Amino acid sequence: MARSARLISKRMRRNSAIQLLDESEHGVEKRKVESDKRRRSLSEGSEPSGGKLALENPQQGHKGKLVGWVELSEVTLYREGTFSLCFTAILNDAEVVVKLLKSDAQLIDERAEDLFDTEIAVVLGGGNGMDGRSRHLVNMVGVGREERGGFVVLEKLTMTLEERLGNCRSSGGLGLSFPWWGGAKKKEDPWKDDLQLRMKTCLELARGLEHCHTGGLKMGGCVIHRDFNPKNLGFRDDGEAVVFDFGLSRVLENYTAVSNTMPRAMTGEVGSCRYQAPEVSCHSPYGAQSDVWSWAVVAWEIGTLQLPYGEITTGEYLCRVVEGGERLPLDGGWGFDEEFKGLLRECWEENMNKRPSMVEVVKRMESIMKIEGGKG
Template identity: 30%
Template sequence: MPTEKKIGGYSEGHLLKTAKEAVAKKTNGSIILDPEAEDRIPKFDEKELLLGRVLGRGGFCVVNEITKIKLSDANDNSTNNGNSHHKLDDEHHIYNVVQDRKFMSTHCIRSGKDYRYALKILQDSSRKDPQTFISGVVDLAIEARFLSVVRHPNIIKMRGMALMEDPFANARFFVILDRLYDTLTVRVQKWKKNQVKGIRKMFDRKGKRALAFWVERMTVAYDLACALKYMHELRIIYRDVKPDNIGFDVRGDVKIFDLGLAKELDCAKDNGDGTYQLTGDTGSPRYMAPEVAMEKPYNERADCYSFAILMWQILQMETPFENYTVSMFNKKVVAGGARPKCDDKWPKIVNGMMIRGWGPLAQRPSMGEIAECLRDEINRVSDTEVNEILDLSRKSEMSMHKQKYAA
């Protein structure tokens, strides 16, 4: 009988049992998680998936593109949903249809070497340290459970998961996601490189392309705000708003991904003032609300702080607090209240929203209020010609993307 694998002196089985207990504790009392919904997610054996290049690595996991899905059971009971007659380039249909194993196998390749799906699994470096291993298993399990019930056009879709007896406590557990292109980090760099010259003419109605550039960034921010608003309405706090957790699909639609730190708020555990005693120091320091960094009680409006900092980055196209050391950041930002400087050229309503957003917890606007502010600003400056420029830009980007992957 083979010896059970050990990680840092602990058996893998013991660590997985600990991880399973942690997942159960973190999701205890949930009113939205649904085992039946989890059961309906298509299941795959890892051997059925042919993986391509690495798309990215996070704190615990690695993401690979899936180049082929070869079903091992020829008589699969799932159906094609009657969708075989749809064209492969009908992306609206492809992204919104309820996909099963056969459908995914048939539609794995979009065109040439342009693949539709990606696999996320615990990376090898996370299997060497006991605490890292447990944290990685727990994060991926929680993300899968939330993604099985969360449905929003600006939140990544989970299309499948590992076929195994105890999926949320298995070292080889994986999820299949829609493949994304670009993170917001990369997109901001592109925006800065390609920004329209003469930005001071942004609100000159004759400067259509400068205006379209502004509307494009505001629209990305609005879509993100709507996704966070949706999560907050489900009483889910995301807790890791940052550019590296935001991507774009082949159509250019922005998507929030990586829900490993998401937490469903339990009304029964309210401190009486709308805050909760949640795990502190959670997320990425640059975007983390001060109350979270200082391990004080907080609520979903910690996400609003993070969004306000992110919003500044989208508009300024610079990394906030870029040259701060850790000690400088803790002293000036966390304890001292230092914040990015808003540009006077930006609309007052937008600047006011950001300033309130990164202000004291009790004074922050909700994500609903933030989304409404952004929508009003987009409506104020948009017109038909600007929208046509944006549409043309997106079509051009999609065309370039298809040419790149067809080569």
């Protein structure tokens, strides 16, 4: 019964992605790749060729042409994951990121394609895949499908949160540049000394995560990120914060984010240790509330510009945080609002059902920052 439910859920994700592509006025070449073709492609070592697709690109206000691999230029590998390869490339004179599903991963582990299909469905949410799209999710530029696997073309962000935090921690906060604070000339990041600006980043990331949790997918369900940490968060060239990399995401059906009811929990350890909720580290059932914990750790890091728990090992984390109940300090002279401190404490409740939903987190952050809902 459980296996049957998983297969149905998997088909729903795939069908949803295909349906969303079909809705484009340019039409879509549906996926028709079979396992034997992938094996043959892998053994022959052929280059990805790509079928042409088309999809509306609402973030940029125009139709984004979805092309085959051969239409990408200056393709450079910059990151390799368990199931995918990430490249930087040029498409129509614009810098993009291309995420290609590994063919060997498909042969070794059938979960790989499932993960990739989930990511496609989620990232489509940055465009026309979610009702009332959020600008704080990475923008989809295109999708391709060819014999060696599928690939996603995404907007290229200016830098990750991890890079920006590292820059602020370095001597003088110099070494990186943004268009909005001096262009190519290296200047100190104003974000470093402006707590309000950093709190705005926390709110923007909360809005992105809220959008995933509130069941905005057309196919229904709550999207759990499961790897919410500075490596998977970034900034556009206008300074806006964005959530990306949904490779470990999962969809829970019939989830109501406001009430935090969770009919189908999940188990397994994913994500980075210092950002993990206790239930994740213990391989216990977990859900969207685990993302709430991770958001609060990231928010603390943004607020303090310090590495959470320092150079902690997995064993030490289990001993000190999971078993010992240690929490990050909130009274270090960082100028945190008392309401913000209280919010973080609630997000770090050991019982995940006592944590606020991301809907509540966003409302309280807007209140803390004196921002009207949906603005700023």
